[in-house]
Amino acid sequence: MGFEMKPEKDVLELISSKNQCKSNPSSVNSSHNNNNNNKKKKRNKNKKMTTTMTMTWRQKNTDSPVDEITPVRRLFNTCKEVFSNGSAGAVPSGDKIQLLRQILDNMKAEDFGLAPTMPFFRPNTGPVNRSSPPITYLPLYQCDQFSIAIFCFPPSGVIPLHNHPEMTVFSKLLFGTMHIKSYDWVVDAPTRDPKTRLAKMKVDSTLTAPCETSILYPEDGGNMHQFTAKTACAVLDVLGPPYSDPEGRHCTYFLDFPFEKFSSEDDVVLRSEEEKKGHAWLQERDDNPEDLNLVGALYRGPKVED
Numbered sequence: 645m646g647f648e649m650k651p652e653k654d655v656l657e658l659i660s661s662k663n664q665c666k667s668n669p670s671s672v673n674s675s676h677n678n679n680n681n682n683k684k685k686k687r688n689k690n691k692k693m694t695t696t697m698t699m700t701w702r703q704k705n706t707d708s709p710v711d712e713i714t715p716v717r718r719l720f721n722t723c724k725e726v727f728s729n730g731s732a733g734a735v736p737s738g739d740k741i742q743l744l745r746q747i748l749d750n751m752k753a754e755d756f757g758l759a760p761t762m763p764f765f766r767p768n769t770g771p772v773n774r775s776s777p778p779i780t781y782l783p784l785y786q787c788d789q790f791s792i793a794i795f796c797f798p799p800s801g802v803i804p805l806h807n808h809p810e811m812t813v814f815s816k817l818l819f820g821t822m823h824i825k826s827y828d829w830v831v832d833a834p835t836r837d838p839k840t841r842l843a844k845m846k847v848d849s850t851l852t853a854p855c856e857t858s859i860l861y862p863e864d865g866g867n868m869h870q871f872t873a874k875t876a877c878a879v880l881d882v883l884g885p886p887y888s889d890p891e892g893r894h895c896t897y898f899l900d901f902p903f904e905k906f907s908s909e910d911d912v913v914l915r916s917e918e919e920k921k922g923h924a925w926l927q928e929r930d931d932n933p934e935d936l937n938l939v940g941a942l943y944r945g946p947k948v949e950d
């Protein structure tokens with residue numbers, strides 16, 4: 645998932661400016677360099693201490709060895725590798741998909757500083773004037789090749805059926821229970837009108853964390869999906885590439901209707917009842933469906949970039 649919202653843009657700019665404020669290594673070294681001593685023995689001792697402290701500082705703050713990289717940094721570095729040569733419609737190699745899947749499979753809400761007790765996840769107790777309680781969108785990072793974000797759902801939160809044109813999408817349920825329904829287009833199927841196409845159901849199941857990462861592709865894997873929170877839950881989303889209106893990757897929403905709704909006796913596409921059950925007509929909706937209730941917020945977890 646990924647949605648262009650004005651608040652998200654503001655949040656991304658905040659994150660960008662925040663990440664420019666880095667510690668200055670020279671200030672750490674200079675404090676030690678000023679610690680001069682005329683006695684050679686003591687000078688050597690101080691030099692040794694300075695070296696030790698500088699190394700400690702570097703290990704914690706700059707070129708961290710592998711064992712000190714946070715899970716979020718590891719995810720970011722892996723995304724850079726997996727999507728480095730990415731382009732719209734191009735699926736990463738099988739090895740790269742497995743690499744990112746393994747990283748995501750082991751990620752937990754705590755890795756991002758999230759806990760089920762946070763306000764994002766509380767049941768909606770206010771007046772019910774929309775069909776979904778507010779879902780909070782936390783953007784972690786976005787570039788031309790990929791984006792990383794987290795959706796925070798209170799119980800009963802719904803992200804309506806939507807597509808991911810020319811994208812490969814990794815979705816990891818960090819905690820909670822979520823129902824997922826997804827479809828892929830039926831190629832060369834008859835259309836009822838320009839905005840109504842036949843689709844085959846790919847997934848209609850409920851996931852409870854911990855569970856494996858779900859992956860969808862440009863042409864299969866359930867490119868159109870809907871998320872419905874059965875309990876409070878959080879979903880980490882990695883999109884490659886992200887949505888982009890200028891590049892033709894627009895997020896479109898759909899309503900799904902049973903096969904019989906628009907079928908005629910002339911149809912020979914689906915013969916058996918079983919086949920018909922596994923298919924639906926997807927009809928395009930307006931860009932801002934009334935049941936989409938998404939709000940942007942600043943990600944405050946561990947730093948993503950260097």
Ligand SMILES: [Fe+2]
Pocket residue numbers: 645646806808869
């Ligand atoms: Fe999505």
